[in-house]
Amino acid sequence: MGPESCFDFVKLPKTDLHVHLEGTLEPEMLFRLAGRNHIPLPWKSPAMLREACRFRDLAGFLAIYYKGCEVLVTEQDFYDLARAYLERAAADGVVHTEFYFNPQLFCRESTPLAAIMRAIFCAMDEMRDRISSFYMGTVMRTRPVEEALRALDELAPWYDRIVAFGMGGAENGNPPSRFQRYFDACRERGFRTCVHAGEEGPAAYVREAVALGIDRIDHGNAAIQDPELVRLLAERRIPLTMCPISNLRLNVVNELSGHPLKRMLSRGVCVTVNSDDPAYFLGYASDNWAAVHRALDLSGAELRQLALNGVEASFLPEARKAVLREKIKRVLPSA
Ligand SMILES: [Zn+2]
Incomplete structure (x- = not known):
């Protein structure tokens, strides 16, 4: 065990580059919003909902996740959700977050898109001094590509x-x-691109993402099975936003000690630590850091590299990146 074994990861200035705003809906808020909007729930209490969060796989998780999305109805609901997440992330030592939100999940007459967007951007602006945040759009791969283009x-x-x-x-x-x-359409409009790949899917999907010129890959675990692909990811510094606790809860890995994060890091891949859907996986950013540190016995140098990778992998302008790098180096100086 290294001297960092007792490290308080809340104190580490961190990024969270793979988090779904819908997945930050804590059971207590979910119940509060369901009551406010008169929406019946299949669980009797927040504790029972937490109990139900023992997923076997991604499909089992998504069923509960989409049910949770149903309670978000009014502009105030979306504001409350975004504000609560940003407050919690800031308290957790996250200095910059890039979160996904998918309006496709909320296409109802009662909830105009403009109200949802206003609510989320309002919370982001109010919290600006405590945590910088970027909004990322996302679409569902189970639906037709035409629908994704329409959402864009x-x-x-x-x-x-x-x-x-x-x-x-x-x-x-x-x-x-x-x-x-x-x-292609995202790029033509000047956006950076990300895709979930190699979580439950094969290394071939990560390869496809690289071939498509995707800027950042979410998860990417399966790439470890393809040494040539690992070399390519390292060479091009294509970041992987890994989510250890999510992987454990969804049985992408049986144990965190078998997680590919450390092996990828040692081969020069720009791997990062992130939270994915923290309310449902019962772990925010610093919990993920602590869990992966404990399971993989990361050295001080590895922790520092991981934190710096988070800054490199972000879509921040260079000036802000430089500020964050200095913050990290003050907390984790090189030996
Ligand atoms: Zn995700």
Whole structure:
């Protein structure tokens, strides 16, 4: 055990580059909003909902996740969600977050898109001094590419507030290449691109993401099975936003000691630590850092590299990156 074994990861200035705003809906807030909006729930209490969060796989998780999304109805609901997440992340030592939000999940007459976007950007602006944040659009890979293109168009009024577009949802049978037109359209409009790949899907999907010119890959675990691909990721410094606790809860890995993060890091890949859906996976950013440090016995130098990778992998301007690098180096000086 190194001297960092007792390190308080809340004190580490961190990025969280792979987090879904919908996945930050804590059971208590979920129940409060359900009551406010008169929406029946299949669970009797927040504790029972937490109990239900023992998922076998991604599909089991998504069923509960989409149910949770149903309670978000009014502008106030979306504001409360975004504000609570940013407060919690800031308290957790996250200095910069890039979060996904998918308006496709909330296409109801009762909830105008403009109200949702206003609520989220309002919370981001109010919290600006405590945590910098970027909004990323995302679409579902289980739906047709035409729908993804439509979702991209619908966000046009807010393009100046959006930094990137990604894609998530059940992975197997829905390879990134099927969405080439969507990613091309994102790039043409000046956005950075991300895609979930190699979580439950194969290394071949990560390869496809690289071939598509994707800027940042979410998860990417399966790439470890393809040494040539690992070399390519390292050479091009294509970041992987890994989510250790999420992987454990969804049985992407049986134990964190078998997580590929450390092996990828040692081969020069720009791997980062992130939270994914912290309310449902019962772990925020610093919990992920502590868990992966404990399981993989990371050295001080490795922790420092991981933290710096988070800054490198972010879509921040260089000036802000330089500030964050200095913050990290003050907390984790090189030996
Ligand atoms: Zn994700």
